[in-house]
Amino acid sequence: MASLSDYLLWRGDITFEEVPLNAVDALLLSQVSYLDLKGIIGDREERQECTLAQASKRYWELHTQEELENCVSFALRTVGNLLREMAQTKRFSSLLLRNYVSRIDMDAEEQFAAVEVVLGKRESYISYSGTDDSLVGWKEDFNMCFLSPVPAQTDALAYLEQILESGRKRVYVGGHSKGGNLAVYAAVKCKKLFGRSILRVYNFDGPGFKRTFIESLRYQEMKDKIETWVPDSSVVGMLLEHEEDYQVVKSKHVGIMQHDVTSWEVMGSGFIRLPEVKLSSRRMAAGVKEWMSGLKPEELEFFFDCIYEVLTATQAKTLADLNKDKWKSVTSIVRSYNTMDKKAKEMLLALIKIMIGNNLKIELPLKITEKRETKEKKETKGLEIKEKELSHGRD
Numbered sequence: 205m206a207s208l209s210d211y212l213l214w215r216g217d218i219t220f221e222e223v224p225l226n227a228v229d230a231l232l233l234s235q236v237s238y239l240d241l242k243g244i245i246g247d248r249e250e251r252q253e254c255t256l257a258q259a260s261k262r263y264w265e266l267h268t269q270e271e272l273e274n275c276v277s278f279a280l281r282t283v284g285n286l287l288r289e290m291a292q293t294k295r296f297s298s299l300l301l302r303n304y305v306s307r308i309d310m311d312a313e314e315q316f317a318a319v320e321v322v323l324g325k326r327e328s329y330i331s332y333s334g335t336d337d338s339l340v341g342w343k344e345d346f347n348m349c350f351l352s353p354v355p356a357q358t359d360a361l362a363y364l365e366q367i368l369e370s371g372r373k374r375v376y377v378g379g380h381s382k383g384g385n386l387a388v389y390a391a392v393k394c395k396k397l398f399g400r401s402i403l404r405v406y407n408f409d410g411p412g413f414k415r416t417f418i419e420s421l422r423y424q425e426m427k428d429k430i431e432t433w434v435p436d437s438s439v440v441g442m443l444l445e446h447e448e449d450y451q452v453v454k455s456k457h458v459g460i461m462q463h464d465v466t467s468w469e470v471m472g473s474g475f476i477r478l479p480e481v482k483l484s485s486r487r488m489a490a491g492v493k494e495w496m497s498g499l500k501p502e503e504l505e506f507f508f509d510c511i512y513e514v515l516t517a518t519q520a521k522t523l524a525d526l527n528k529d530k531w532k533s534v535t536s537i538v539r540s541y542n543t544m545d546k547k548a549k550e551m552l553l554a555l556i557k558i559m560i561g562n563n564l565k566i567e568l569p570l571k572i573t574e575k576r577e578t579k580e581k582k583e584t585k586g587l588e589i590k591e592k593e594l595s596h597g598r599d
Contacts, residue, residue, distance in 0.1 A: 205456070205469040205476060208232060209289055215473065216293030220323050225376060226473045227431065230329065230406040231465055232290060234380045236301065237319045237333035238283045239263060245304040245319070253302035256321075260291035280336060282466045299323065303367065307359075308338055314355035315341030316386075318363050327374050327403070330367060332360055332390075334381030334410070338522050339515055345382055345411075346508035350501040352414060353389065360386035361393045368398045377405045380465060384410020388430055392423045399425070407432040409463055435462035436478050437485050452478040491558035499551070510548040514540040 206214075211228050220229075236256070244262045245254055254262070267284060275281040290296040300322035308315050317333035335341040347354050353361075364377065379387045384407030391405045407430060417423060432450035439460050453475040455462040462468075469476040480486075496504065518536040541549075 205454070206471060207456075208286065208466055208468070208470060211470045211473075212289050212293050212296075216295050218295055220295065220299075220327075223473075225323060225329065227406065227433065227475065228470055228473060229295075230376060230378045230404075230431075231380070231408055231433070231468070232286065232296070233321050233329045233331050234378045234383060234406065234408055235283045235286050235331075235465065236321060237317050237331035237379065237383060238280060238336065239287060240306070241301070241304045241319065242306065245301055253300055255297065256287070256299045256301060257291040257297040259301050260287045263287060282464065286466070303363075305359075305363065306333075308340060309355065310340050312355045313340055313343050313347060314359070315344055316356040316359045318360065318386075320367055323376075326372070327376070328367070330364060330375050330377045330387070330390075332377075332379035332383035332386040334379060334383040336522075339512070339520060341382075343508070343512045346511070347505075348382075348385070348411060349496060349508070350504040352417065353393075356382070356386055357389045357393075360390040364390040364394050365398065368394070368401050372401075374401050374403050376403050378408070379406070379410065380408040381410055381463065384408050384432070385413070386410075388413070391429070392417075392420070392426050396422070402426075402429060405430045408465065409434050409438055433475065434481060435468065436480075437462050437482050439463065439485065439488065451475075452481055454478050488558060492555070495554055495558055503551075506545075507548055507551045510544055511552070514544065 208228070208231070212232075215223075215228075239259070241259065241263075243266060244259050246252060263284060272281050272284045301319055302322065303320040304318075306317040315336060315338050317336070319331050321329040321331055323329055335345055344354050344356055364375075367373075367375065377387045377391050378384065387405050388407050388410070391402050394402075405426070410432075412418070413423075433453050434450050435455040435457075436452050437455070437459050438452075439462075454469045454477070455467040456469060457464060457467040499507070514537055517540040544552075
């Protein structure tokens with residue numbers, strides 16, 4: 205079936221003046237904010253803005269195809285290729301990119317990026333980035349489960365209001381994954397006088413919000429402008445609460461890999477839609493919500509802090525860092541796991557059971573020990589992971 209690349213070949217010669225923005229366009233533009241545009245926009249006074257075609261040219265002067273193919277994050281792995289394809293079309297090549305911001309704050313546990321894409325004289329698309337491959341970015345995602353607002357949500361709101369205060373214009377607001385959550389948050393929380401300036405809000409497989417947020421008056425007022433899309437085996441997009449009617453798109457992948465938007469199937473100027481997400485996805489989402497509802501905010505914070513400490517004990521800052529030396533990373537993770545609080549281990553076990561199926565029996569403690577090898581191997585430490593019980597369909 206047709207993909208985003210096929211859409212660009214079919215619709216690429218038609219400008220936005222001729223045919224206005226649709227959901228497929230919005231998804232493509234939501235990917236632009238994933239790009240590392242440092243050195244492309246905003247580094248010098250004369251580079252405060254550039255066309256999408258210019259951004260693509262400069263991006264590929266700084267990066268190689270091999271670099272992207274080796275990237276751990278599939279969002280970052282595919283976006284460069286999408287940018288190149290978009291830059292070759294009449295529809296996207298001349299769009300202006302400006303107001304690019306990107307920051308990672310380890311202390312505040314924040315990862316945030318956004319860019320304004322100018323569609324015409326009076327219209328723009330505000331693109332919020334989803335989580336990159338930084339570990340602190342993933343930690344901020346975890347923080348959404350017990351903290352509101354997280355720093356990226358606060359910055360997303362400030363960014364949108366700054367754009368709208370700069371002059372009379374109408375905007376579409378959107379993002380993929382965490383970026384979709386940021387788009388909804390900023391649109392709902394922005395000053396009421398800006399409400400009419402927001403044409404549409406696009407949330408592509410982004411997590412929802414706590415019940416108190418979606419029951420708020422401002423959310424109810426904005427709800428009809430929010431358009432949420434999730435794949436049929438959605439994991440990320442089914443987390444927390446959604447009150448708006450989400451639409452289900454068919455994907456050529458399965459499971460968590462459906463989060464990769466290049467797998468979403470397109471027909472004409474829209475997506476191939478399905479009636480509902482799969483039962484397995486709904487069950488898992490319900491299980492995670494039930495797991496979270498049984499824990500206090502401080503317990504969730506404690507648990508996710510423990511997970512983050514285990515990962516950062518490797519000295520890694522990104523998923524790519526973890527992937528560079530897998531043996532060293534696994535060794536560090538196992539050692540850190542052994543020191544993890546018993547309560548955190550029990551919570552982790554419960555979450556794993558939900559994610560992979562309650563019919564799989566796992567019991568803690570998992571006995572994780574080290575043994576010394578022979579002197580010929582220079583006493584290199586090996587790891588033995590002995591599971592007390594790991595069976596499928598057995599008592």
